[in-house]
Amino acid sequence: MVDALAAEVVDEAGQAPPTRLRVMAGRFRRDRGALAGAVIVLLLFVLAFAGPYLTHWSYDDIDYTALRAGPSARHWWGTNGIGQDVYAQTVRGLQKSLLIGLAVALVSTVLAAAVGAVAGYVGGWTGRGLVLVVDLLLVFPSFLVIAVVSPRLRGGGWVAFVGLLAAFGWMVSARVVRSLTISLKELEFVRAARFMGVSAPRVIVRHVLPSTASFLIIDATLAVGAAVMTETSLSYFGFGVQPPDVSLGTLIAAGTPSAVTYPWMFFYPAGLLVVFVLAVNLVGDGLRDAVDPRSRPSRPPRMARPPRQAGPATAAGSSTVDDDVVLAIRDLRVRFGDGPPAVDGIDLTVHRGQVLGIVGESGSGKSVTVLAALGLLPAAATVSGSVVLGGTQVIGAAPRDLRRLRGNVASVVFQDSLSALTPVYRIGDQLAEAITAHRDVSRTEARRRAVELLRLVGIPSPELRARTFPDELSGGMRQRVMIAMAIANDPDVILADEPTTALDVTVQAQVLRVLQDVREATGAALVLVSHDLGVVAGMADTVAVMRGGRIVEQAPVRQLYGRPADPYTRDLLDAQPRLDAFRPPRPVATPPVLRVTGLRRTFGVHKGRVFRRRVGSVHAVDGVDLTVHAGQTHAVVGESGSGKSTTLLEILGLRPPEGGTIELFGRTVSSGLTAADQAELRSRMQLVFQDPFASLDPRLPVGDVVAEPLLAQGRPGPAARARVAEVLRLVGLDPALARRFPHEFSGGQRQRIAIARAISVAPDLLVLDEPVSSLDVTVQAAILALLGRLQRDLGLAYLFVTHDLAVVAQIADVVSVMYLGRVVETGPAALVLGDPLHPYTRALLSAVPVPDPVAARQRPPMLLPGDPPAADERLTGCPFRPRCPLYATLSPPERSRCESTPPRLVDRAACHHV
């Protein structure tokens, strides 16, 4: 799959790459309004600067023979009360207004960029001080201030006037630049650059400013229009341009009294003003649309007629439908716009009470199938074929009929429960709404039923939880709410689209159990869509494997896993990392490259936006020991909030830790490290982040991305270029691709680029933060294989942070299991995974879904109660105690030890009772 995509890119290598700029220019050209605006702006500039030469009248000439004369051959646009030529005056006024507008826009945008970037990047008191200045200037109505001051500046002429307008025109933009900069600072590619040793000014110039450039260009454009409007307003009241000079404002003021009787004196300058500002605004708006990919016209308008139907509808309730079938899909085809088909002719049948698993990688069409089954596809989708749900044909159905089916006959559990629930309503009300949509019950009754449903899905104190908002619940709790919503009307079939994908493995086990329980309780059929063969193996009766919009294989679960018929199914099963396939242990005879002892890191928990105060502490890393040996892979595994990523960031930061010591290549990290020492350490330790889409600067060609650590180390150009070609080849990419931009690559290719960047300076240690978590399983296998090969060939040591125990089994020599900022078990991977000692490690291992239907059903997971806790409350004694299955079985004296003494890590596990 990776190779296929790589080949595809290589094939196009001969053509010029479609750069972002070109894409944007294309969008801008297609925007007729913006194009017209640009042409008008251009014409007006020509008029303003060439116009005076077209007539022999100067703006201050007086023709005593023609007072208030209408437009004629002699005076094209007529004359005013004292016989001045209106055309000459208007063109002169336009010129002045445009110059002032341009100058003000330029000055205020530069000011906004400078102040905003500094306030955002530096932060702290400097930042807050600048914000105060900005707010203060905003409280002053700038117009009023300018009105007071500008008559005093007559000596300075219009330059002083420009300065004054600019001085009060930059604040709002500066605020935007500031917040942009703050969020940019947190972007992975900016953080990556910092950790690779790129200096702060260079980070700003190379990564931060270019990212704000699109906003600044748009802002400057709109500022031209705004400045022209302000100028004319001020001049209208005599506070701006002073006679004998003219601007559009003074001309409009002069023409006002005779606007009805001698309209030319008023409407020529007023018309030009409106046309100019309108044109500028159109250009600005077009630029904004061009830069913002969200605003593409191809974006499906979601309000809409029912999806167009290409084929003849199968009659509902035809003879083929028997009562046992709850969902029947025949020859379903879905296409978005002119793209390739997303679903390309699939057949699926779901019987009453049956569990159908749909497995596939991203882009296989599995989620589109779910949406099509409920008629939830956007209007831009062309749908054909037949979907019969509860005896009703869904495709082409009237909105009213669809409404009757949705949530009633069939319901959905979506993947991302945070975005799938409306943030502003209490969950109890959102549940009650699902009930009242189909049943004629009172609000009170619906609320009561909502609480019951919450109890049914195992939410503790449901009366209280019903009154909470989605943000107040953990991911696992929210997913239970989604399940409760799905069963609210006792549907015939529940469609679960990746219901556990973003969840921690112990929570995933809980949620799958709940799904199983409610299915049994309601007798509903279940369509379980997942990328994870393990999740499906434990629950499904029948499994369909999808790829590229087609079903490549569909079979009973044991047959499909045991004797896969299709080669793609076999590939998927082979690519799935397995817990029982350990890497053979290797002797540890090499010196340590990294030694961490007693590492601590706490974060303050703050409240308040203006006057922040500390209300507590999170012990994110609470005394961690790690040793990574040269050429070995040390995996750190844990659930969210375990402190594994913080540990890694502390190591990458090269700052003296808050507590404990960090020793890299035999040198202790302390404040005594010079810049040269830091550079030397950075050249030996490089990093790969999780998200290959966020960790590469989209504005730089791949060659520059890969060369970044080399540049940070001060390596000169030609040598760097040669090295870039070399490492690209090492990671399996064509060096000719160095001129391409990151967005032209697939996720797996991008992760290869990130790896190439990391190894470009020939480091000894790679720090990898969830490097394969966001990748499809076959791509993941390819990247893991690449990492293995690089380790063998280059002798790299890996510090590999992951949440996925199966990945650990595949690549790690040594593993440390973290829980709440501490290491609870550590040792050779074969031992820790094969014979876990700590109750947490055991629970974690048992919760990992195995891609084997027989084993999965024989060995139900050992469920841990509750969520992985937030670390803002530090328990005395053992932090795992509240969820520990072992603790629950202990006698009171044994328990008291857990409650009073934190267990130390002795001989692999940190537990008093193993």
Added chain:
Amino acid sequence: MLAFLARRLAYYVVLLLAAAFLSYLLAATALSPRAYFQARLPPPPAAQVDRQLRAVGLDDREPVTSRFAGWATRAVHGDLGVSITGTSVNAEFGRRIGVSLRLLVLGTLLGIGAGVAAGAWTAVKQYRLPDRSFTLVAFLLLSMPTFLIALLLKIGALAVNQASGRQLVAFTGESTPGLTGSGLTLFADRAVHLLLPTLSIGLVALATYSRYQRSAMLDVLGADYLRTAEAKGLSRRAALIRHGLRTALIPMSTFFSFGFLGVLTGATFTEKIFGWHGMGEWFIDSVNNNDVNAVVAVNLFAAVTVLLAGLLADVLHAVLDPRVRLGVRRG
């Protein structure tokens, strides 16, 4: 929640004090009351000018900080000083504030209401005829300074009146001077006078807020929770209004405080052009008269109004968004 608002209020008071000081500094140094008295005919003797300047507390031989101290001491006790013509600033302030507020509140509320509705509607109809035509209208309005909109309205009204031969639309002042009659007649007269000024403020607000609302609504149109609402069995319309628009209102509270500044500035022109004797008109006249105390008073009024709008925006934000209310923070 209350603590949050109290903190915002404290911050606003700090801003207000700083704004008062800077306003005074600016007005006292940039304007020249001496020139006002000297320009009288016949030119008064220097000693008399000095006496008059002292009477209004604006003797420019005194350091500006000490003049400010004098002004501030009186201001703390609720006395905003004497205007350059010798009348009380407080009295004038009291007369004019109602006029301005009537204009501002009505125009802004109408503009916001219509803007939110129009923005939400055009977002749903993105790139189709209603969206495109309304966008053009909004852009046209946004391309005109308020004074121009007011002038065009006035010119239009003039044309209407001339064509009909009757005073159909009034465009000067708040009411017809000397008009007597029943309460209804007086009310109708006021309404007719209110029409154009309110329109000129409301149209700008409408254009501005409809663009903000359109973009906020577009942000939520692709949201997963809209799909969830439809998957529950809600109609598209119910999902859009109850879940989409409700959430898209949240960012509007911020725009509300930003936009108000523009509305306030625009109102200055509106008052001047339609002959309403409000704060804006007073300001322009005072600047031309070098009347420092009056200018500072109007600046204070503007700052207080903007800050109140800011505070209102904070309250609205908290009311609209439970995440702010609860102080929940993600990540």
